[in-house]
Amino acid sequence: MKQFLAFVRKEIYHIMRDVRTIMILLGIPVIQIILFGFAISTEVRNAEIAIYDPSNDAATRRIAEQIETSSYFNIVKYISSPKEIDQLFKKGEVSIVLVFADRFREKMLHTGKGEIQIIADASDPNNATSLTNYLRGIIGVYQQELMKEQKVPYQITSEVKLLYNPQMKGAYNFVPGVLGMILMLICAMMTSIAIVREKEMGTMEVLLVSPMKPLLIIIAKAVPYFLLSCINLTTVLLLSVFVLDVPVAGSLFWLITVSLVFIFVSLSLGLLVSTITESQMIAMLISGMVFMLPVVLLSGMMFPVENMPDFLQWISLAIPARWYIAAVKDIMIKGLGFEGIVKELVILSGMIVFLLAVSLKKFKSRLE
Amino acid sequence: MLKYLIEKEFKQILRNPILPRLILVFPLMALLILPLAANYEIKNINLCVVDNDQSPYSRKLVEKIRSSGYFVITKTAKTYDKGLEAIEYDDADVVTEIPKNFEKELIREGKGKVLISANAVNGMKGGLSSSYLSSIVTDFAGEVRSEWIEAGMGGGVPVIEVMPLNRFNQNLDYHSYMVPAIMVMLLTMICGFLPALNIVGEKEAGTIEQINVTPIRKFTFIISKLIPYWIIGIIVLTIGFGVAAVGYNLLPAGSFGTIYVFAAVYVLAVSGFGLLVSNYSETLQQALFVIFFFVIIFILISGLYTPIKSMPEWAQTLTVINPLRYFIEMMRSVYLKGSGLFDLQKQMIALLIFAGLFNVLAVVSYRKRQ
Numbered sequence: 001m002k003q004f005l006a007f008v009r010k011e012i013y014h015i016m017r018d019v020r021t022i023m024i025l026l027g028i029p030v031i032q033i034i035l036f037g038f039a040i041s042t043e044v045r046n047a048e049i050a051i052y053d054p055s056n057d058a059a060t061r062r063i064a065e066q067i068e069t070s071s072y073f074n075i076v077k078y079i080s081s082p083k084e085i086d087q088l089f090k091k092g093e094v095s096i097v098l099v100f101a102d103r104f105r106e107k108m109l110h111t112g113k114g115e116i117q118i119i120a121d122a123s124d125p126n127n128a129t130s131l132t133n134y135l136r137g138i139i140g141v142y143q144q145e146l147m148k149e150q151k152v153p154y155q156i157t158s159e160v161k162l163l164y165n166p167q168m169k170g171a172y173n174f175v176p177g178v179l180g181m182i183l184m185l186i187c188a189m190m191t192s193i194a195i196v197r198e199k200e201m202g203t204m205e206v207l208l209v210s211p212m213k214p215l216l217i218i219i220a221k222a223v224p225y226f227l228l229s230c231i232n233l234t235t236v237l238l239l240s241v242f243v244l245d246v247p248v249a250g251s252l253f254w255l256i257t258v259s260l261v262f263i264f265v266s267l268s269l270g271l272l273v274s275t276i277t278e279s280q281m282i283a284m285l286i287s288g289m290v291f292m293l294p295v296v297l298l299s300g301m302m303f304p305v306e307n308m309p310d311f312l313q314w315i316s317l318a319i320p321a322r323w324y325i326a327a328v329k330d331i332m333i334k335g336l337g338f339e340g341i342v343k344e345l346v347i348l349s350g351m352i353v354f355l356l357a358v359s360l361k362k363f364k365s366r367l368e
Numbered sequence: 369m370l371k372y373l374i375e376k377e378f379k380q381i382l383r384n385p386i387l388p389r390l391i392l393v394f395p396l397m398a399l400l401i402l403p404l405a406a407n408y409e410i411k412n413i414n415l416c417v418v419d420n421d422q423s424p425y426s427r428k429l430v431e432k433i434r435s436s437g438y439f440v441i442t443k444t445a446k447t448y449d450k451g452l453e454a455i456e457y458d459d460a461d462v463v464t465e466i467p468k469n470f471e472k473e474l475i476r477e478g479k480g481k482v483l484i485s486a487n488a489v490n491g492m493k494g495g496l497s498s499s500y501l502s503s504i505v506t507d508f509a510g511e512v513r514s515e516w517i518e519a520g521m522g523g524g525v526p527v528i529e530v531m532p533l534n535r536f537n538q539n540l541d542y543h544s545y546m547v548p549a550i551m552v553m554l555l556t557m558i559c560g561f562l563p564a565l566n567i568v569g570e571k572e573a574g575t576i577e578q579i580n581v582t583p584i585r586k587f588t589f590i591i592s593k594l595i596p597y598w599i600i601g602i603i604v605l606t607i608g609f610g611v612a613a614v615g616y617n618l619l620p621a622g623s624f625g626t627i628y629v630f631a632a633v634y635v636l637a638v639s640g641f642g643l644l645v646s647n648y649s650e651t652l653q654q655a656l657f658v659i660f661f662f663v664i665i666f667i668l669i670s671g672l673y674t675p676i677k678s679m680p681e682w683a684q685t686l687t688v689i690n691p692l693r694y695f696i697e698m699m700r701s702v703y704l705k706g707s708g709l710f711d712l713q714k715q716m717i718a719l720l721i722f723a724g725l726f727n728v729l730a731v732v733s734y735r736k737r738q
Contacts, residue, residue: 020657020658021653024661031661032668035669039686040673041678046677048677086535092697113528114529115529116530118532120533121536122537123536123545123700123703123704123705124700125540126408126410129496132534135530136530142528156506161486162486162488162494162495163485172490173489193653197652280652281565282386285386297402298405302406302673306412307407308404329489336456
């Protein structure tokens with residue numbers, strides 16, 4: 001045991017002396033949580049709009065005024081001809097243009113129909129949809145003003161409730177994702193690189209001729225990364241609760257349990273990579289391409305899994321982070337307890353057993 | 369001198385067991401798979417309907433929702449609580465409840481109410497799907513109203529008709545938005561990560577000593593490191609163009625020339641940044657994490673996933689010093705809107721400044737002495 005602790009201490013020195021890397025490992029979650037929590041949002045605010053208003057009458061001025069006072073839009077320009085629209089879009093000066101018909105109010109009052117065209121720069125499709133919807137909303141308000149005098153029949157109001165996340169914060173979706181990514185980065189990528197580095201530098205030989213059991217050497221290497229992951233887990237949870245106001249709605253105990261299980265899955269992955277690779281470069285590429293990229297893309301962190309084609313959804317079943325992120329969402333946001341995450345816990349534990357079995361087998365054969 | 373150095377770099381890259389394959393296969397795979405995964409097109413939303421009214425009007429409304437193409441009715445529940453349960457177990461994304469006496473009240477009092485509850489754990493999806501649903505409900509009310517007006521009971525209320533038009537991407541196809549951005553990501557990853565690992569790799573292998581004892585000038589050395597990545601970048605971009613054209617039927621509305629000109633400057637900027645990181649790093653591991661750290665931040669605040677306009681003031685200010693931002697703006701403008709060099713002067717100037725700055729720093733920070 002004393003020997004083992006000495007090895008752990010050696011590893012901790014190793015990591016602590018590379019100040020830059022450790023700063024980054026501790027800093028990445030903080031920066032990501034802040035960026036995801038505050039900077040990454042799809043909220044519509046101050047979108048640049050141009051207006052083409054050939055009639056310039058009471059009605060069009062009133063609508064423009066309502067657009068100006070809303071916080072969603074910022075009128076940057078009144079254009080004098082619809083021909084200017086494309087040029088404005090190409091330079092990226094506006095994202096949407098409102099075009100009134102000429103003699104708008106007159107026509108509206110006489111024929112009972114006023115025409116407005118909304119032209120959106122749909123090179124960003126979802127943004128175009130949201131902007132168009134908001135603009136229609138503002139025009140709708142004006143329509144109601146018109147109708148005020150008369151009782152209008154057949155109005156159906158929809159009462160919308162956004163469950164779990166009424167302010168549509170991105171954080172609810174990203175916090176679990178960031179956790180999954182960071183733990184994978186530290187446990188799988190760092191551990192595998194650290195072990196392979198010793199192989200590459202030749203110092204592994206020195207360790208292997210020591211009286212320590214080879215398996216314990218490897219475990220000793222994993223311990224500091226395990227501790228580092230625990231620190232990061234704590235930082236992310238504290239930041240999300242106190243800075244982002246993302247509460248832990250369910251049980252903290254099960255949240256930590258499932259996180260520890262996931263940390264062990266990632267450590268076993270790192271172990272597996274280190275036993276099958278010989279160079280740092282390859283270890284990096286494997287952990288980067290095979291672990292990190294799928295975590296970011298297929299785990300549901302950035303993009304909803306249910307939008308993906310079937311074969312990608314099947315692949316995502318094999319990605320530990322997908323199950324972990326699902327469990328974290330269930331506990332943190334939906335407030336489910338143990339019964340909600342049984343499936344995820346069983347699957348993740350199964351992965352640990354499988355990965356450890358494979359890497360132990362490989363590990364032994366390497367020593368012979 | 370430069371010629372031999374470049375020859376050496378190419379030999380090193382080509383003799384590496386993985387690099388050449390990585391450079392050719394990675395863009396291909398990434399462009400074929402990523403756009404399928406990176407899909408925020410909100411379609412096929414799972415809807416649970418709670419129809420407490422079961423009247424002709426309520427059924428008509430449900431039918432309208434079904435035929436909109438956005439929703440798949442996966443479940444019908446007896447009570448609202450049962451509907452919420454469906455959301456809890458992810459059987460549905462949205463629950464809509466049509467209250468009892470919906471039709472009666474609509475006819476008698478001219479007013480109706482529909483409840484919509486969306487799972488907003490993913491805020492963007494929840495927001496968009498509930499706004500789709502409520503606009504369908506509004507359209508439905510409009511239809512009922514015009515039936516009523518046609519029946520001769522209209523009160524002469526002027527109606528404003530809004531005609532939306534989606535310029536440049538009429539079908540709101542998400543791939544044509546994402547594919548150009550993924551090419552940018554690829555270019556950034558390959559031409560950012562590889563140079564970052566290059567010089568430090570020589571440091572770890574010890575071969576840098578051999579360079580340090582030659583009369584090669586710092587400037588020549590950095591140029592010899594840059595040029596291979598410059599060529600690699602152009603190759604990667606060309607592969608990207610090919611995949612976009614064949615796989616997604618996507619050709620730029622503007623000219624390839626504009627993109628190549630921009631790419632030539634952009635690759636210099638990111639590779640310069642990579643070399644800069646490499647100069648300051650002691651080990652491969654360190655270089656990897658430093659570049660990873662920066663690339664993640666660059667990508668997150670580049671406008672690749674979410675519009676820059678939606679960011680808070682401070683984050684918008686940060687994007688000014690992000691080379692990725694300008695390149696993505698350029699790529700999307702040229703691909704979808706057909707912008708030319710003239711429209712994109714601002715982006716060009718910014719990228720030229722980055723390319724100059726990073727490379728000057730890379731030359732200065734390279735030390736031949738230990």
